[in-house]
Amino acid sequence: MSNLNSIQYFIPELFLTAAILVLIIVDLVLKDRKGHIIAYLTAASAIIAGILAYQQFNLPAASLFQGMIVVDSFAIFFKILAAFSTAIIVFISLDSFGDKAEYNILLLIVTLGMFLMPAVNDILMIIIAMEIVGLMSYVLAGFHKKDLKSTEAALKYMIYGAASTGIMAFGFSLIYGLTGHTNLYDIQTALVNGHANPVAMFVAFMMILGGLGYKIAMVPFHFWVPDVYEGAPTPVTAFLSVGPKAAGFALFIRFLVTVIAHPTYGSFGSFTQNVQIQAPLLLAVLAVLTMTLGNFSALNQKNIKRMLGYSAIAHVGYMVMALVVLNNDAFGAVMFYMIVYLFMNFGAFWVVESFASKLGGEEIENYKGLGYRDPFTAVSMAIFMFSLTGLPPFAGFIGKVYLFSAVIKQGWYILALIGVLNSVVSLFYYLSVVKSMFLRQEDENVPIQSSLYHKVLVVIFVVPTLLLGVYWQPIINFTTHSIGIFFGK
Amino acid sequence: MIQLESFLIISAIVFSLGLFTVIYKKNAVGILMGVELILNSVNLNFVAFSKYVDAHINGQLMAIFIIILAASEAAIALAIILNIYRNRASVDVTQLDEMKH
Amino acid sequence: MEANQILFIAIALLTVLSAAMVAFSNKLIHSAFALLATFTGFAMLYVYLSADFLAVTQIVVYVGGILILILFGVLMTHKIYSTTKKTAHNSLIVSLLGGILSAGLILFIISKAPWAPLLAKGFNPTTAIIGKEILTGYLLPFEIISVLLLGALIGAIYIARAEDK
Secondary structure (H helix, E strand, O other): OOHHHHHHHOHHHHHHHHHHHHHHHHHHHHHHHOOOHHHHHHHHHHHHHHHHHHHOOOOOOEEEOOOOEEEOHHHHHHHHHHHHHHHHHHHHOHHHHOOOHHHHHHHHHHHHHHHHHHHEOEHHHHHHHHHHHHHHHHHHHOOOOOOHHHHHHHHHHHHHHHHHHHHHHHHHHHHHHHHOOOEHHHHHHHHHHOOOOHHHHHHHHHHHHHHHHHHHOOOOOOOOHHHHHHHOOHHHHHHHHHHHHHHHHHHHHHHHHHHHEEEEOOOOOEEEEOOOOOHHHHHHHHHHHHHHHHHHHHOOOOEHHHHHHHHHHHHHHHHHHHHOOOEHHHHHHHHHHHHHHHHHHHHHHHHHHHHHHHHOOOEHHHHOOHHHHOHHHHHHHHHHHHHHHOOOOOHHHHHHHHHHHHHHHOOOHHHHHHHHHHHHHHHHHHHHHHHHHHOOOOOOOOOOOOOHHHHHHHHHHHHHHHHHHHOOHHHHHHHHHOOOOOOOO | OOOHHHHHHHHHHHHHHHHHHHHHEOOHHHHHHHHHHHHHHHHHHHHHHHHHOOOOOHHHHHHHHHHHHHHHHHHHHHHHHHHHHHHHHHHOHHHHHHOOO | OOHHHHHHHHHHHHHHHHHHHHHHOOOHHHHHHHHHHHHHHHHHHHHHOOOHHHHHHHHHHHHHHHHHHHHHHHHHHHHHHOOOOOOOEOOHHHHHHHHHHHHHHHHHHHHHOOOOOOOOOOOOOOHHHHHHHHOOOOHHHHHHHHHHHHHHHHHHHHHHOOOOO
16 A cells, blocks of 8 residues: 555554654643643553554555555554553553653653554664664663663663564575575565475574564573563563563564564465475474473572563463464463463562562562551452462353463374473462461561552452453454455555 | 675674673673674674665664674663762772771 | 675675674674674675665664663673673583584585575665565554654663662
């Protein structure tokens, strides 16, 4: 589609860009009188952008700006998710950064990047969209300027992030050489019709996995996670564990179904590899490594943010496991899991964020006796922990059922078994938090007064975690409708 | 006439040197230099393929955008390094003591 | 052998050897100056690939911008970490293994020559085509990257600015 015609399909992104510019001006005009206005405006812009994206849901899928990006229901689903997670993060960080205009503007720019990431249709747009999200995340991770831990987290994240992007770009340059195209659909056509060398394709795929794996924190590109998750400000950690990761998964899926495989229309919902490079087996090995390493490293962590960081790696493992089968069931399962994960993970991080000062730290030790000091928060935290483990009747269980069933349907029994065993391992460290809250007491249990704001946000996260565990059909309908992936230039 | 392979070999060597630098050096600025080597080799690949394989000049355009990205990466990296420098210089008093001797 | 090819080999040697110096030099400041030669070498290679505009951009942005930033960074970090001005290193063997492995893999691929069919293209000026492409086919990346630069500007200023309170 030509540039001029594309603009009408590009309204959510245009709105976000306009909002970014307006917020910068508002910040200049208001100077020191602004309070939390910028934060509220940011949340409002994110929500409006999400609604604008939702309105495109029933439009026919098309490619925009001469094949640079596409608009289809798959991309729109992840755009809504991105907008929603940004809006929530603004409220989670209201106390720490509500008055910092730069923080909120950078969040909106990341959101723009996350709107582009699921929609990319060109190698160049992949690199640019990932860099927008990446560069802004580096700054956000180091937003506590005076805190040495936060700054070092930013430095580590930045330096290795830049290196992994470079390696990914090298992989893309090899694919460009193999096919002579930069458009993903053209690449797919060239690969299907040509006879690309499997070794070259495999090496290019490995290099690209370096960049994508870094973004979604997949082993062996996960090494930044513990330090960055511990050092970065808690709201940023929560954001990194959901928002950019969801966008990264969307990009990963789109890359897999265009460059690595193509849909076979004879048997609906399944994909065949363009070049036989054993991509499923490779992904299966990486998935097993990711979840096992994440779970076993989480076992003996003392810091709760570090523990949640390792557990986030394990959850990436479960989701990569579903990608192994490369069909629509798996993509639907990943999308559903992403929604569930958003609520339970944000909930856990919100408790950590709002209680860090009240409990005197972010160590698991600090949580002892919380069940007697603030039962409401402690029970909610326990629900998040059980849901993250994947115990029924919580939402995490349903999410895992869909992931595992997608894998089992295609006959990857051993993979599913390893996934289940890993969930059992994860029970130990999630339960250690619950144990610390309920089974251990301090000498005197001073009740903690938590604000209404804290309680409202906790309820917002707890209710979906419980509800999606017993009644999930509407969400599944929504995700199954959202798997329309557009192929074309 | 110079072959496509000559350029690809140069780019492969520089890429590997960049990767080596990233793994080998511990200093942040040193690693950043390795990243710049990697990005330059990527650009050389794109431009070479653009000349020999692509009917258009998509590869050259890719290279231009990658140069812009490299510049913004370097700017943010330097800002973060500057901030660490400021924190260390003001926080680490023992180091200031040592330097008197 | 033509003069053209001799010149090419000289440029290739300059690029590769200076890149090696960046990697192996013990003093960061030496690495930074070797980087100058590498960047210039790449610019000259671009001329051989009929990328005139890109060659100039390489000189202006890399040598004029990024290298200055890196030099600035080198001069700062010397003060923090050590008085001997030597960089701390990770294990040489592991790093060498990584480098040699990647070089071997890529060179193996190059030896297979699996590329798309080769075309014969002449030496033509590219500036006009690039200008036209940026405002037509590459309009979206061009506009989006301006948002990225805006974000990088805000982020870098916020991080580097001294608090005046």
